[in-house]
Amino acid sequence: MLLDSRETGRVDVTELDADPLRQLSMWLDAARAAGQPMPEAMTIASATGDGVPSARLVVLRGLRRGLVFFTDCESDKGAELAANPQAAAVLHWLVPAHRQVRVAGPAERVSQDEADEYWSTRADAVRLVAAASRQSRVVANRAVLETQVRETLRRHPGGAGVPRPQRWGGFRVLPSRVEFWQESPDGLHDRIRYRRAGSGWIIERLSP
Numbered sequence: 001m002l003l004d005s006r007e008t009g010r011v012d013v014t015e016l017d018a019d020p021l022r023q024l025s026m027w028l029d030a031a032r033a034a035g036q037p038m039p040e041a042m043t044i045a046s047a048t049g050d051g052v053p054s055a056r057l058v059v060l061r062g063l064r065r066g067l068v069f070f071t072d073c074e075s076d077k078g079a080e081l082a083a084n085p086q087a088a089a090v091l092h093w094l095v096p097a098h099r100q101v102r103v104a105g106p107a108e109r110v111s112q113d114e115a116d117e118y119w120s121t122r123a124d125a126v127r128l129v130a131a132a133s134r135q136s137r138v139v140a141n142r143a144v145l146e147t148q149v150r151e152t153l154r155r156h157p158g159g160a161g162v163p164r165p166q167r168w169g170g171f172r173v174l175p176s177r178v179e180f181w182q183e184s185p186d187g188l189h190d191r192i193r194y195r196r197a198g199s200g201w202i203i204e205r206l207s208p
């Protein structure tokens with residue numbers, strides 16, 4: 001399929017999977033296989049209710065019906081997505097070829113079960129910090145954070161079995177538009193966009 005584009009530097013509409021999440025999964029696999037560092041690093045953009053945008057990196061943790069990432073849902077991004085549940089995401093890989101995937105659509109909270117399941121896979125130290133730190137809040141200095149971690153550790157000796165705080169969970173970006181961008185050696189880069197149309201997708205080529 002698209003792996004051929006490593007040689008040609010080209011992406012053709014006829015080579016693409018009918019489902020953009022399956023296509024994204026294939027490009028992720030290709031980036032992983034090619035040794036791209038952190039292929040799951042994904043920029044997530046959100047905006048306040050009155051339209052002021054912000055963006056940050058997260059880790060893409062799954063492609064179940066949409067793009068799933070986990071976070072403190074009371075963080076700035078969590079508050080923005082609660083007030084204005086629209087998100088945009090960008091993934092970028094230099095290998096195997098310069099590629100970018102852009103996704104936009106509504107964002108929803110993942111279920112409590114999905115959040116619990118992911119929380120259970122995290123290392124004790126990661127859970128300890130996630131429970132101790134209220135992401136995006138202003139603190140006076142680092143010592144304050146260290147005290148919060150020590151207090152959480154005192155409640156959970158050894159740092160084991162820290163329960164998931166209610167505020168910690170995940171979001172799923174449900175794609176309504178997905179664009180696959182691939183650099184072409186001749187500068188005429190390929191841009192193929194999927195637009196949701198009912199239960200299917202319209203696939204079209206965009207000018208670079």
Ligand SMILES: Cc1cc2nc3c(=O)[nH]c(=O)nc-3n(C[C@H](O)[C@H](O)[C@H](O)COP(=O)(O)O)c2cc1C
Pocket residue numbers: 038041054055056057058059060069070071072075076077078135136
């Ligand atoms: C490579 C990388 C991966 C990251 N992954 C996550 C993540 O999965 N979840 C998360 O909440 N923050 C992650 N962060 C930190 C975020 O970029 C950001 O600082 C944090 O979520 C607070 O963002 P906010 O204040 O806009 O809500 C990551 C940062 C980097 C550089």
